[in-house]
Amino acid sequence: MSLDASDIARIASLARLQLASDESERMLSQINGFFDLVERMRSVDTTGIEPLAHPVAAIEDITLRLRDDVVSEPDNRQANQKSAPAVEAGLFLVPKVIEQ
Secondary structure, three states: OOOOHHHHHHHHHHOOOOOOHHHHHHHHHHHHHHHHHHHHHHOOOOOOOOOOOOHHHHOOOOOOOOOOOOOOOOOOHHHHHOOOOOEEOOEEOOOOOOOO
8 A cells, every 4th residue: 555645635635734746745655664564564474373472472481470469549539529520330431521
């Protein structure tokens, strides 16, 4: 996949950017370079290769140091909700902003 100058102009318009012609050409080159890299990565045969949980696992056995999942902070819900204009059942109530 590669883009052309009209694609870059459309993307810039959607992003509300004004690009000079040299900037547009540079963007075209950079984005197409990115797509080329993605295509090269896709062309690599990875059949039979299992994903790594950690990149270092490819060269040595590692064990991840994970801490125990325990509560470490006190429950301050009531104190945090004292200044809220509206609360119900421990939840902040907000006005409806989207009409259907």
